[in-house]
Amino acid sequence: xxxxxxLLVLLPLAGFLLNGLVGRRLGTGFVNAVGxxxxxxxxxxxxxxxRTLEAGDGAPIVETVFTWAVIGEYTFxxxxxLDRLSAVMAxxxxxxxxxxxxxxxxxxxxxxxxxxxxxxxxxxxxxxxLLVLGRSLLVLFVGWEGVxxxxxxxxxxxxxxxAKARAGRKxxxxxxxxxxxxxxxxxxxxxxxxxxxMDRINEAVGAGLIPVGVATAAAIxxxxxxxxxxxxxxxxxxxxxxxxxPTPVSxxxxxxxxxxxxxxxVARLSGVYLEAPAASTLIAVIGVLTAFFAATIALVQxxxxxxxxxxxxxxxGFMFLALGVGAYGVAVFHxxxxxxxxxxLFLGAGSVIHALNGEQDIRRMGGLARQIPxxxxxxxxxxxxxxxLPPLAGFFSKDAILWYSVASGQGGTVWLWVLGSITxxxxxxxxxxxxxxxxxGRSRMEPETERHVHESxxxxxxxxxxxxxFSVIAGWFALPQYLAPLLGTPEVxxxxxxxxxxxxxxxxxxxxxxxxxxxxxxxxxGRPADELWQRFRGLERVLxxxxxxxxxxxxxxxRPWRWVSDRVFLRLGDRLLIDGSxxxxxxxxxxxxAAFARVQSGSLHWYAWMTLFGLVAxxxxxxxxx
Amino acid sequence: xxxxxxxxxxSAMLFTLGLVGVVVRRNLLxxxxxxxxMLNGVLLxxxxxxxLLGAEAGAVLMFLVFVVAAAxxxxxxxxxxxxxxxxxxxxxxxxxxxxx
Amino acid sequence: MTIExxxxxxxxxxxxxxxxxxxxxxxxMRVALALIGTMISLAAIYAQLGLHVIAVFQVLIYVGAVxxxxxxxxxxxxxxxxxxxxxxSPMLVAGLAGLLLLVGVLIDGLLRGEPLVAPVVREDVxxxxxxxxxxxxxxxxxxxLAAVLLLVAEIAASAVIDIRRRGEDLAAARRExxxx
Numbered sequence: 084x085x086x087x088x089x090l091l092v093l094l095p096l097a098g099f100l101l102n103g104l105v106g107r108r109l110g111t112g113f114v115n116a117v118g119x120x121x122x123x124x125x126x127x128x129x130x131x132x133x134r135t136l137e138a139g140d141g142a143p144i145v146e147t148v149f150t151w152a153v154i155g156e157y158t159f160x161x162x163x164x165l166d167r168l169s170a171v172m173a174x175x176x177x178x179x180x181x182x183x184x185x186x187x188x189x190x191x192x193x194x195x196x197x198x199x200x201x202x203x204x205x206x207x208x209x210x211x212x213l214l215v216l217g218r219s220l221l222v223l224f225v226g227w228e229g230v231x232x233x234x235x236x237x238x239x240x241x242x243x244x245x246a247k248a249r250a251g252r253k254x255x256x257x258x259x260x261x262x263x264x265x266x267x268x269x270x271x272x273x274x275x276x277x278x279x280x281m282d283r284i285n286e287a288v289g290a291g292l293i294p295v296g297v298a299t300a301a302a303i304x305x306x307x308x309x310x311x312x313x314x315x316x317x318x319x320x321x322x323x324x325x326x327x328x329p330t331p332v333s334x335x336x337x338x339x340x341x342x343x344x345x346x347x348x349v350a351r352l353s354g355v356y357l358e359a360p361a362a363s364t365l366i367a368v369i370g371v372l373t374a375f376f377a378a379t380i381a382l383v384q385x386x387x388x389x390x391x392x393x394x395x396x397x398x399x400g401f402m403f404l405a406l407g408v409g410a411y412g413v414a415v416f417h418x419x420x421x422x423x424x425x426x427x428l429f430l431g432a433g434s435v436i437h438a439l440n441g442e443q444d445i446r447r448m449g450g451l452a453r454q455i456p457x458x459x460x461x462x463x464x465x466x467x468x469x470x471x472l473p474p475l476a477g478f479f480s481k482d483a484i485l486w487y488s489v490a491s492g493q494g495g496t497v498w499l500w501v502l503g504s505i506t507x508x509x510x511x512x513x514x515x516x517x518x519x520x521x522x523x524g525r526s527r528m529e530p531e532t533e534r535h536v537h538e539s540x541x542x543x544x545x546x547x548x549x550x551x552x553f554s555v556i557a558g559w560f561a562l563p564q565y566l567a568p569l570l571g572t573p574e575v576x577x578x579x580x581x582x583x584x585x586x587x588x589x590x591x592x593x594x595x596x597x598x599x600x601x602x603x604x605x606x607x608x609g610r611p612a613d614e615l616w617q618r619f620r621g622l623e624r625v626l627x628x629x630x631x632x633x634x635x636x637x638x639x640x641x642r643p644w645r646w647v648s649d650r651v652f653l654r655l656g657d658r659l660l661i662d663g664s665x666x667x668x669x670x671x672x673x674x675x676x677a678a679f680a681r682v683q684s685g686s687l688h689w690y691a692w693m694t695l696f697g698l699v700a701x702x703x704x705x706x707x708x709x
Numbered sequence: 710x711x712x713x714x715x716x717x718x719x720s721a722m723l724f725t726l727g728l729v730g731v732v733v734r735r736n737l738l739x740x741x742x743x744x745x746x747m748l749n750g751v752l753l754x755x756x757x758x759x760x761l762l763g764a765e766a767g768a769v770l771m772f773l774v775f776v777v778a779a780a781x782x783x784x785x786x787x788x789x790x791x792x793x794x795x796x797x798x799x800x801x802x803x804x805x806x807x808x809x
Numbered sequence: 810m811t812i813e814x815x816x817x818x819x820x821x822x823x824x825x826x827x828x829x830x831x832x833x834x835x836x837x838m839r840v841a842l843a844l845i846g847t848m849i850s851l852a853a854i855y856a857q858l859g860l861h862v863i864a865v866f867q868v869l870i871y872v873g874a875v876x877x878x879x880x881x882x883x884x885x886x887x888x889x890x891x892x893x894x895x896x897x898s899p900m901l902v903a904g905l906a907g908l909l910l911l912v913g914v915l916i917d918g919l920l921r922g923e924p925l926v927a928p929v930v931r932e933d934v935x936x937x938x939x940x941x942x943x944x945x946x947x948x949x950x951x952x953x954l955a956a957v958l959l960l961v962a963e964i965a966a967s968a969v970i971d972i973r974r975r976g977e978d979l980a981a982a983r984r985e986x987x988x989x
Contacts, residue, residue: 685805687740688898691731695907698728702914706921712817713925716854719821721915723847725908726828732904736892738837738883742844745875746828749851753824759935760858761925765943768935769951771863772944775870776955780962782875786882787969799892802899 106198118201261311285354309345367407374400511597723750
């Protein structure tokens with residue numbers, strides 16, 4: 084069908100406009116129908132688009148909506164591009180998105196900004212679809228910026244709280260820094276390739292038309308943009324703060340979809356990254372380091388959402404590790420499985436928070452397994468999935484990543500694998516820690532809270548169940564093979580196939596070790612762990628302080644910048660130069676007026692003398708020069 | 710130097726003395742008199758040229774200037790009188806109220 | 810050196826002497842008398858130039874009306890204040906500098922030109938008869954305008970007098986109030 088992709092993209096936009104403009108007036112029922120109905124409708128259209136794609140045997144579908152600008156000999160079009168990769172992304176975005184919209188009905192019930200919330204959420208869907216379906220970097224960038232905007236609006240949703248508003252601002256500004264690099268990369272590519280359409284960029288670079296240095300530079304710049312959006316070192320600082328937003332927002336935007344935009348970008352431009360090994364190495368290194376450090380921080384966090392936030396950063400690091408060693412399809416695979424179990428975890432956390440009427444500190448939870456069984460069940464399933472225990476989803480994708488980190492012919496090394504495995508261990512450890520502290524053991528809740536513990540409504544638990552089911556079966560879709568025509572898998576540099584089997588066994592053992600360690604350390608409310616930490620006070624302090632990165636940025640960047648803004652821009656530029664020149668002009672006028680006013684002194688003698696003098700001057704001038 | 714030039718020089722001197730007198734003297738009535746002196750200086754120059762050109766128009770103009778001078782003095786002196794009655798002094802330095 | 814030149818020189822000297830004397834005399838009455846002297850010298854010069862009508866009118870109107878009016882005002886305002894004790898204003902030095910400048914410029918301008926030579930003219934070209942005929946005949950418009958000017962001046966003088974009287978009444982009324 085013609086215009087199918089355009090319809091897909093415009094549906095959420097219509098939802099935004101309807102809910103944003105008239106939602107408040109037409110009541111909750113209308114908001115629900117539009118706000119939840121439209122994402123499900125969009126999911127239907129996405130399925131249909133995918134079916135059409137498959138009917139054409141995977142040949143990309145291109146839809147041009149309109150020509151944005153014609154400048155000289157260059158044409159900039161708004162066009163959509165559907166191939167297997169973007170189809171997968173679109174399905175995840177609309178599918179998981181629709182589920183989370185449904186969940187929000189229960190979670191946001193009674194909130195004053197109900198209509199506004201669904202409007203923003205639909206707006207986010209619109210921009211995200213622009214991002215994944217755009218053919219050119221330009222359209223992608225529009226979507227990129229747009230999801231940043233939606234994220235800002237939703238993080239600071241309860242903007243009356245200054246801290247939450249500040250968190251939204253921090254997210255937006257940090258993203259902006261990345262976007263500056265993104266733009267530079269775009270300009271570089273455009274200068275050398277002459278077009279911004281990504282399929283043509285891949286072709287041009289793959290055909291060797293672009294010098295390696297240029298490709299590397301552009302690749303690195305675009306990756307820096309990706310670190311901003313996908314919360315990698317050094318621009319990861321906004322994601323933990325973003326937990327100030329409502330939990331479904333954290334699930335959708337900061338777990339399943341927006342933060343994966345960076346991964347999608349690199350995967351989409353795989354043609355460029357294949358020709359830029361230096362850039363790929365950088366991506367792999369940053370990915371694994373981010374994964375490792377985030378995992379260590381997650382180990383000591385006490386807010387349930389913060390643990391999951393750092394977990395997200397860590398898993399994104401894994402995805403970038405895979406991208407860095409050339410395993411693009413595997414990275415997308417992990418993105419796919421991660422969307423399900425991370426969304427399940429976040430929504431489960433939301434359910435817990437909802438049950439405990441707002442409590443988020445895991446030190447004040449415990450023993451909830453019996454009281455909120457559905458939440459517990461789905462949370463447990465998702466935890467096992469993320470830990471990487473077979474045959475759940477996380478096992479397949481994470482194992483593939485670890486395998487390629489050592490075995491890839493495009494940059495796989497042992498120490499990447501070592502760090503990756505340690506991180507996998509830590510992942511299992513902190514996730515099971517979370518499970519134990521929240522759901523097992525004796526209750527450490529406030530008595531008041533404990534009395535009101537209740538299971539969430541079916542709109543919430545139903546979604547949890549669906550996501551938990553997918554967390555189980557998602558790994559059984561052979562996504563890397565499905566994407567192989569598009570995103571090749573790298574060659575394995577080991578001749579003997581037995582290494583892979585050994586790796587698999589090792590990975591499973593590592594995950595089980597994590598489970599056992601967590602069970603031992605964190606039973607009984609975490610007392611054995613606390614005693615263990617007593618011996619490593621300093622380390623605990625560093626981890627709890629998130630390696631003091633925010634403080635470093637404040638000291639190294641914000642303070643000097645504030646000084647420059649105050650001294651140079653405000654005092655010098657604004658007050659002295661701009662205001663000063665205006666005041667100066669006025670003062671000049673006043674001064675000259677005062678000087679001229681002195682001529683009118685009121686003294687007749689002075690006036691007569693001036694007449695005399697004027698007469699002399701005129702006579703001289705007339706008789707000498709005329 | 711011919712007669713005409715001599716007289717024109719005298720006329721210039723009278724005019725200058727009249728103008729400088731207005732600048733220099735500190736009595737309103739004396740300043741008025743110096744204005745009359747200026748006018749006389751100009752009249753002398755007019756007379757010289759009337760004589761040189763033999764033009765009747767010059768003589769008529771001189772007569773009309775007399776008329777104007779008379780009218781002018783008829784207004785100027787009462788103004789000074791009123792001013793002095795209000796300000797109680799003939800010193801123009803005291804009348805600096807219109808300074809800018 | 811003709812006799813005309815001698816006469817002209819004498820009376821020119823007289824006019825200048827009167828003007829310079831005006832500069833230095835302190836009492837306004839004496840200043841007025843010096844000015845009268847200058848004016849009479851000028852009348853003589855006019856007569857020497859053949860402008861007898863004008864000479865007569867100089868004495869009649871200028872000396873006889875204008876200066877008399879000035880003397881009347883001087884007698885009325887016989888104030889012995891600062892204007893009497895200090896003859897010169899603060900601008901004395903500047904004034905003298907201006908004097909030198911202006912005289913210099915004017916004489917310089919005068920010397921640049923060629924000496925003017927008087928033509929030979931008819932004896933009676935400026936006689937009373939010809940003057941009167943020319944005045945009433947060719948220049949009667951200006952005559953009428955001059956009459957209008959005099960009328961306006963008379964009305965203005967009357968208005969000034971009225972103001973003076975009103976001002977006097979107000980001043981008198983204020984003084985009465987103060988005394989009460």
